[in-house]
Amino acid sequence: MLVKLYGSAVFGVEAQTITIEVNTVRGIGYHLVGLPDNAIRESSYRIQAALKNNNFEFPGKRITINMAPADLRKEGSAYDLSIALGIMGASSQLETEKLDQYIIMGELSLDGGLQPIKGALPIAIKAKEEGYKGFILPIQNAKEAAIVDGLDVHGIENISEVVDFFNKGTELEKTTVNLKELFYENLAHPEFDFADVKGQESIKRCMEIAAAGGHNIIMIGPPGSGKTMLAKRLPSILPPMSLDEALETTKIHSVVGKVKENVGLMSERPFRSPHHTISDVALVGGGTYPQPGEISLSHNGVLFLDELPEFKRTVLEVMRQPLEDREVTISRAKFTVTYPSSFMLVASMNPSPGGYFNDPEAPVSSSPAEMQRYLSKISGPLLDRIDIHIEVTPVPFDKLSDERKGESSVEIRKRVTKAREIQTQRFNSTEKIHYNAQMGVKQIRTFCALDEASKTMLKTAMERLNLSARAYDRILKVARTIADLEASEQIQTTHISEAIQYRSLDRDGWLG
Template identity: 60%
Template sequence: MLAKTYGAAIFGVNATMVTIEVTVGQGNNTYLVGLPDSAVKESVQRVEAAIKYQDYFYPRNKTVINLAPADVRKEGSAYDLPIALCIIHSSEQANLKKLEEFMIMGELSLDGKLRPIKGVLPIAIEARKNKFKGFILPKENASEASIVNNLDVIGVTTLQEAVDFLKGTLEVEPTISDTRDIFLSTLNEYETDFADVQGQENIKRSLEIAAAGGHNVIMIGPPGAGKTMLAKRLPSILPPLSLQEALETTKIHSVAGKLGTKATLIARRPYRNPHHTISDAALVGGGGMPQPGEISLAHNGVLFLDELPEFKRSALEVMRQPLEERTVSISRARWAVEFPANFMLIASMNPCPCGYYNHPEKECSCPPGSVGKYLSKISGPLLDRIDLHVEVTPVNFDQLSSTRKSEPSAQIRERVIKARDIQTERFKDNPGIYCNAMMSSEMVRQVCALSEAGKMLLKTAMNKLQLSARAFDRILRVSRTIADLAGSEEIKIEHLAEAIQYRSLDRENWGS
């Protein structure tokens, strides 16, 4: 007898429907076909133990399990539950009459209990797209799947529960979530706030500019100056996620298995802080069956790279294309996959190996030439993609001991949102461009027109400060953002002057 149900295979951040077919007939042995990986092949042992533990028998006849389409590789343990249910139905131990109405996924333990799986959200989206009545899955994943509306999400805890439900002898209430209510209730909840930061007003200002224009930032300063603390608070002043952005972000984290059990919609902008020993594949994404890397997990949020020169050069260089394209493409011999990677890069570094070059109180102990050598670990093309270079100085005792409350993140965020609204209106006829940092060189010339006085100031700055040519467009983009924050239609002298000071590393004599 042939039994058939449906599951899904994850490819990139999307799911592809898989048909699970089982037939029990004359002969011996079990055959699992359809390009399974090792984890799928091992499911036969798990399924057999789980079926016996639930007081069913595993057929000793010839059992063929087919996962179609046969040319798409299947991986993971989530096919255990549909295989087990098809075997029970095909061997006529139970009449699971609703088997073909549902998409079914879940990993079985040896006693028939269900373990949580990853990639639930894209699978649920695929189930709705193919007009299935519902999605049967482990109960711990039900909250995540319930984000998708117009789909009955049936969370079960054991193989027996799934059998009873499909027989029609057990009623299981679908898990229901109010997506908009979840989204709105956690939208503005952040554990950190700029109100807790004493001093560093110039750094807060630079991060406000970065948030308003979507600019990448590098902070240079001695150890303990507060670079990490400030970076950690940046998501709290970014504009709130839209519902579509929240779904995109949740889908990526679901595929990577980073949501955890009973998780729902991610409504806050992600903040990722990988260690400097990270590999190229872990940072950008990859593997035999590609998984999203840290730059994709930071999609719609912030990627913070602490101690930038300590990262492997190869790992940093592979970020160059994603920083420009806002996506990362991973190609193999037979296929290619794309992961979204629209993130803000915030980097920090010491100015030299000892950390005290240009320190107001401590003397640098590095030998001559070591500062330039240390900075050369970061390539020019990567620095070219960073708009703001900010020098961070230590906070003195008077500022640290002050009881005066700093400006909270909520007030800064209001100004950022207003500036982003101006940019949204400006770029409404340019699909794919949402903020000043994404402007091409041609658009910079159109949008960032300068007065004669402004041109003279920029020319003088480039000559006297010995700024490199690549600083030109960056200064114009940043000055446009500063003007947007001020609500000014034109770039004034003061906006341009402030933007010029954020190009420390472009000065030819910096670190010499």
């Protein structure tokens, strides 16, 4: 007897429907075809134990299972449930009339329980597009898939629940989520709040500017000055994600199984902080069967690289193209996948190998030559993509011991959001540009016009501080953001003077 039912495979961040054909005839044998990987090949052992432990029979016949399209490689253990139901249908233990109305996915335990799967959200989106009535999957992934409207999502705990559904008509509970409630519940109470930061008012101001314009930022300072603490609080002042951004971000995390159990939609912007021993493949994505890397998991959020010079140079260099194009394309012999990677880069570093520079009271000091060698690990082209450089100094005792709370992230976010709204209107007719950091030369010339006084100030600063040519456009972009925070149509001399302060590494004595 031949039975057809449907599962799904995820490639990149998109799903593709897989037809699972199960045929039983007289004889002995278990044949699985259609380019399955080892995890799928081992499914027969899990399926056999799960069926027997739930008082079902594993047929003593010749079983042939084809996963179509047969030239597309299938991987993972998420096909266990669909293959098991196909075997039961082909051996007349399961009513097959409604099987073709559902996408069925799930990894089986030996007792028939269901383990969570990866990629539930893109699979649900594809199921709705192709007109399936419902999606049957492990209960741990149900909220994630239920984000998709117009699709019946049934989260189950055991294979016997599905068998009763098809054989006896027992109703399976539908999972529903309140998108609005999910989306806004964490916005008013961020986990990390700028109110907890003592002192560092100038750095907070710098972070606000970076958030308002989407600028990449690097912080240079000795150990214990608060660089990591400040970086962790940056997502709390970024504008709230739109629903489209939240769906896109959740989709990427779903593919790698990083969505928290029973969370569903990701409403908070991601914050990723990989260790400096990370490989280039782990950072940008890839592998034999490509998976998203850290830069894609940071999409619509923040990628924090602590101790930037400690990262391997090859790892840092592979970020240059994604920083520019805001997407990364991974090519293999038989297919190509593209992952979005529009993120804010926040980096931190010590000014020298010992962590201190020109500080006579420091426990470890470094010579100018040692510092220069240390800083030269960061290439000019990568530094060219970082708009703001800021020096972070240690917080004095009187500030640390002050009991008063600082300004909260919620208040700062209101100003940032207003500035972003101005930029959204400004770039409304420009494709792929949504905020100031994304401006090209053409937009800079159009929207960053200077009066004579500002031009004179910028010229003097570049000559006296020995600023490099690459600093020019960066200063204009940052000045435009400062003006937007003040709701000023024109860039003023005060905006230019503040932006000039944020180019520490371009000054003579840092990187030459």
